[in-house]
Amino acid sequence: MHIAILALDGLFDTGLAVTLDTLRAANGLAARTMGGSPRFDVSTVGVRKRVRSGHGFAIPVEPVTPDLKPDWVIVPALAATTPELLLPALERADVKDAVRQLQKWRAQGVSIGASCIGTFLLAEAGLLDHRQATSTWSLAPLFRQRYPHVLLDESRMLVPTDIGVTAGAAMGHLDLALWLVRKSSPELAALVSRFLLADIRTSQAPYIIPNHLAQADPLIQRFERWARDHLKEGFSLQHAANALATSTRSLQRRCQEVLGKSPLAYFQDLRVERAQSLLHGSGLDLGAIAAEVGYEDGATLRTLLRQRLGRGVRDLRAGLR
Known part of the structure; x- marks a missing residue:
């Protein structure tokens, strides 16, 4: 399975790191304990040549090219945790380019997933209209008012649909990555969860x-x-x-x-x-x-x-x- 992680300036460092680390752990454990080759071919791609994380670290990215057609695209969250920070970020030129690229990928049949504030990009692209979705519970009022055609339920941790999957706040990146591993092998996902001390969570309700x-x-x-x-x-x-x-x-x-x-x-x-x-x-x-x-x-x-x-x-x- 080829998974492309779409990195944007100012992304949530932990979201990117936990996604990469979970998939790498899955590949390593599959090879060492289950006698299998790596399950996930992971690349980090960008709509710009240079990308820096929310903490200012340079993130090496491969360019998005017309022939790039992964099985899955994952959109990590932007580190914009309030409406005052997020709304201007959604108007950035690179974010608008990313939204258009997501629309192109989806038109080609690529599955798309996002966690936390990354779900706003899917909604900006219109990919969640008339579909169930979740997002970071802390910005649910803004999400609900900005995207009235999305069937938002922020109490849920993960919501799979026909276009892919959305996940909840911050550490929902981990839940999303484990969900992808589980689609490949429930046994491998259970193993990764144990190694990472990561419980399977189904709801954000206790945290709201x-x-x-x-x-x-x-x-x-x-x-x-x-x-x-x-x-x-x-x-x-x-x-x-x-x-x-x-x-x-x-x-x-x-x-x-x-x-x-x-x-x-x-x-x-x-x-x-x-x-x-x-x-x-x-x-x-x-x-x-x-x-x-x-x-x-x-x-x-x-x-x-x-x-x-x-x-x-x-x-x-x-x-x-």
């Missing part, structure tokens, strides 16, 4: 910080503050809207546009976050914690935590993600 997402919109910020003060109460959309001096329809619409979920779902996110905090840092039993976040009994909270976080109460108390 609701307060960070709320900063993307003034109404959502006010709703978050109100919700935190009323976690012990049963949720009422009408009461929330009245307190915020808005209509229920406006609150529902804004939550959907910014957060991709209903006000009730976000309210439950805050309950889960508060329950996690109490499980880690208090001596309260589960029933008392349930009462603190507005549930009548511990069993209901236990079910919700497992559904949302994929972990049981015992693991959460131990601080496991």
